[in-house]
Amino acid sequence: MFFASDNWAGAHPLISERLTKEAAGFASAYGTSELDRSIEARFSDIFETDVAVFYVATGTAANSLALASLARPGGVTFAHSEAHVIEDELGAPDFFSGMRMIEVAGPLGKMDAESLKAQIARFPQDAVHHGRANSVTLTQATEQGTVYDLSEIQTLTQIARENGLGVHMDGARFANALVALGATPAEMTWKRGVDVLSFGGTKNGCWCAEAIVFFDPAKAREMPFIRKRAAQLFSKSRFISAQLAAYLDNDLWLDLARHANGMADRLRDGLAASNTARLAWGTQSNEVFAVIPRATAKLAEDMGAKFYEWPTPKDVAETIQKDESLIRLVTSFATTTEDVDRFLDILQQA
CATH class of the missing domain: 3.90.1150.10 (Aspartate Aminotransferase, domain 1)
Structure with a gap:
């Protein structure tokens, strides 16, 4: 009766089999193999738009580096007061992005729109001494097991857009939220105004597979350098792709x-x-x-x-x-x- 965390579960047999298959032979390194390229294309198919995909080792790395890609000097990021980026990542998002995480209130793990507006107003773009509003991060599904519906996501991203802020989604349990809503990946992300997604697979049957997904590849130009500097560039990235190949095949995920x-x-x-x-x-x-x-x-x-x-x-x-x-x-x-x-x-x- 293991209910402590979905992190306690092992890997799904189909994912393990695909890893074993990939263990033989040779393939070019650092994300350049044929398998790596095919999975990048698969992500674009799933999200119904051209995306840029970058593998990292953990959800904390995905969140931290995704936010780093949106960062500006003196920036602050707005997150729910009980979000993982604030409560459980030891300041890694602040460390890698150079920004501060600012708490936003809201019941049951979901940011309240009016609270978000009020917090953003505290950090105008010319606030040299106090920091300037930079980005919003949403956790989907939330740390309290709830799920933002599509209209709630739209409302919060619209507030971000009106203030010139980027939007990140922490999708450690992305698949669980998706099937709970009965939505498509596109409907729950870029069609609602999300710029970058931390796409989690580890909690849902993968051995170790996390990805940062940019819905505008032009906004990902700095990510190769951010990821390398953070020691998150896998040489044998095909083993992440192998997991995702099985994970995404026939909608196993x-x-x-x-x-x-x-x-x-x-x-x-x-x-x-x-x-x-x-x-x-x-x-x-x-x-x-x-x-x-x-x-x-x-x-x-x-x-x-x-x-x-x-x-x-x-x-x-x-x-x-x-x-x-x-x-x-x-x-x-x-x-x-x-x-x-x-x-x-x-x-x-x-």
């Missing part, structure tokens, strides 16, 4: 996300019907947040369940009692119905 979301739906349904636990708030992706008695959480852990106790957001703090725990449950491509049902049975037994 979407199938894996649908499975993960489906297992989360099963958890949500079970928790909604439980007498001993409850959903902390509604989510749409593969993250579920539940409130359970502390004694029940201890019992579940003793019986083999893996999950994290989660910091309580301010907007739900009053609903959680002292003898209760807020926990996060994350499903993956490898989660089974047996895992989910056993966990729900433990809650019921308690």
Whole structure:
């Protein structure tokens, strides 16, 4: 019963097989092989426009270098107050981009449009002493398991456009958000005003595959230098391409996300019907947040369940009692119905 993180899951067998196949023979290095070029073309097909693609090792690297590509001296980037770029990346986005991350409030992981406007207004373009507004970063799906719908993305990117700001999307769980919305990759990104995407594969069945995707290749001119300087240029990049070849083939990536979301739906349904636990708030992706008695959480852990106790957001703090725990449950491509049902049975037994 591994619900701690989708990072805990291994690699999908088809992706492992494709890596093994690529291990034999020789291929030109640093993104110049035939396989590398074919995957770049595949991304353009998926997003219905010509894109520029750059592989990096981690989601933190993807976010940091993508924001660095948008940076200007003295710039500030606006992110939700609980976004990964602020909470969990040890200042890497600030370090690599030279910008500061400015918090924007909003319920359940999503930036509030009026709060974004107010924060941007604090940093006019001629504010030499305080910094100038530079870019906006959206997390899709959010750190609280919610998903921006297309109109919400459009509203926030329009605010950015009106202020001359670039827009980045942190897509560590991009596929999960995509299938939750039933949208196309183009509809959820550049058609809504997103400039650059951190496209995550590691959480959804890849071994190690993260990519930075530019929807206007002209805006990616500096990225080869930014990536090299950050020590993120793979010599044997074909092994990232091999993973993505299997991942994208026959829409495996979407199938894996649908499975993960489906297992989360099963958890949500079970928790909604439980007498001993409850959903902390509604989510749409593969993250579920539940409130359970502390004694029940201890019992579940003793019986083999893996999950994290989660910091309580301010907007739900009053609903959680002292003898209760807020926990996060994350499903993956490898989660089974047996895992989910056993966990729900433990809650019921308690």
